[in-house]
Amino acid sequence: xxxxxxxxxxxxxxxxxxxxxxxxxxxxxxxxxxxxxxxxxxxxxxxxxxxxxxxxxxxxxxxxxxxxxxxxxxxxxxxxxxxxxxxxxxxxxxxxxxxxxxxxxxxxxxxxxxxxxxxxxxxxxxxxxxxxxxxxxxxxxxxxxxxxxxxxxxxxxxxxxxxxxxxxxxxxxxxxxxxxxxxxxxxxxxxxxxxxxxxxxxxxxxxxxxxxxxxxxxxxxxxxxxxxxxxxxxxxxxxxxxxxxxxxxxxxxxxxxxxxxxxxxxxxxxxxxxxxxxxxxxxxxxxxxxxxxxx
Numbered sequence: 001x002x003x004x005x006x007x008x009x010x011x012x013x014x015x016x017x018x019x020x021x022x023x024x025x026x027x028x029x030x031x032x033x034x035x036x037x038x039x040x041x042x043x044x045x046x047x048x049x050x051x052x053x054x055x056x057x058x059x060x061x062x063x064x065x066x067x068x069x070x071x072x073x074x075x076x077x078x079x080x081x082x083x084x085x086x087x088x089x090x091x092x093x094x095x096x097x098x099x100x101x102x103x104x105x106x107x108x109x110x111x112x113x114x115x116x117x118x119x120x121x122x123x124x125x126x127x128x129x130x131x132x133x134x135x136x137x138x139x140x141x142x143x144x145x146x147x148x149x150x151x152x153x154x155x156x157x158x159x160x161x162x163x164x165x166x167x168x169x170x171x172x173x174x175x176x177x178x179x180x181x182x183x184x185x186x187x188x189x190x191x192x193x194x195x196x197x198x199x200x201x202x203x204x205x206x207x208x209x210x211x212x213x214x215x216x217x218x219x220x221x222x223x224x225x226x227x228x229x230x231x232x233x234x235x236x237x238x239x240x241x242x243x244x245x246x247x248x249x250x251x252x253x254x255x256x257x258x259x260x261x262x263x264x265x266x267x268x269x270x271x272x273x274x275x276x277x278x279x280x281x282x283x284x285x286x287x288x289x290x291x292x293x294x295x
Contacts, residue, residue, distance in 0.1 A: 008034040011237050013230070015061055024048040025058070026230055029270045031277070032237075033062055111164055113154050113251060113292055115147065116189075127154075130164070130250060131286050133279070133293040145176050148253045151294055153185045155251040156220040160208045161193055166250030166291075167220040169242070171235055173259045177223060186217045222246070229260035229274070236281050243289050252285065254295040 010033050013022055028047045030036060036044070036059065044055040112127030121127050128134045128151060136144045152170050157163025170177065190212065197205040222242075226232045232254070243249050257278065261271050286293045 008032065008037070011234060012062070013234065017058060017061060021050070021054065021058060024050060027266055027270065029273045031233055036062060113151055113164055114162070115150060116154065128292045128294060130290050130292050133282055133286055133295065135295055145255055148255045148294060149182050149185055151251060152221045152253060153182060153189050153217060156217045157189065157193065158208045158212065160205050161196060164250045167222065167246060167248045168251040168253060169222045169224065169239070169249055171224045171226055171232065171254045173226045173232060173254065174256060175225070176255065182221065183214070183218065186214055190214060190217065226260065229264060232260050233278070236278055239285055243285070250291045252291060252293045257295040
């Protein structure tokens with residue numbers, strides 16, 4: 001059932017476990033209840049380099065909190081159809097195959113967030129597409145963070161001007177978020193919209209730009225500071241709840257997704273596993289909510 005799925009996705013950091021144990025679990029690649037599914041006390045002890053007693057304590061803590069789900073799972077399965085209709089997304093998503101033509105039509109009808117850089121927009125087919133992950137790569141100082149600032153502002157552009165009229169979430173892992181730079185970009189964007197409305201003579205655009213102001217654009221950009229990869233994992237895990245509360249969110253920026261991992265000394269295979277898990281979570285967020293993810 002939905003409750004059982006929630007418990008399996010529950011972060012281990014939400015349990016009453018010592019910080020030292022949580023750190024060892026995360027370094028070994030264990031972040032959710034699902035990661036511990038089927039793991040024995042001996043296996044956990046070897047993977048985390050802790051005693052069997054501590055490993056058993058961890059498993060017992062998680063199991064005791066999950067017992068109520070086990071007791072109700074059989075009853076919930078009898079009402080799977082009803083449960084599917086009352087999930088957070090309010091619809092039952094099909095898992096059956098679709099035709100390539102259906103996918104083509106869907107992609108053609110998908111909106112994009114313009115970057116105001118003609119070359120980039122042309123390369124991306126009109127801008128950063130909703131429902132997908134777009135990664136900007138380049139050397140330090142090549143403008144990746146500036147592009148993220150621009151996208152965050154552009155997300156707030158009203159639909160009357162070809163925008164998505166949404167909000168953005170900006171997760172800053174590097175400490176490079178400069179609010180005054182965003183203010184400058186937002187001011188320039190607002191001035192551009194005023195010029196477009198004046199030149200077009202469109203009454204809808206004129207009325208919209210009169211209602212739009214800098215404060216409104218800035219309040220549509222939600223900023224989060226993450227100091228390490230554990231905080232980043234927590235933010236990604238909780239992002240669906242935030243989106244449910246803020247349905248206008250159309251862009252999620254992570255600047256940058258690799259930085260927290262460069263600050264940690266961990267086995268490359270563990271790092272790959274963690275980043276792969278983050279990528280899958282971001283893809284799910286993008287697809288389920290039709291928002292763009294940029295990192």
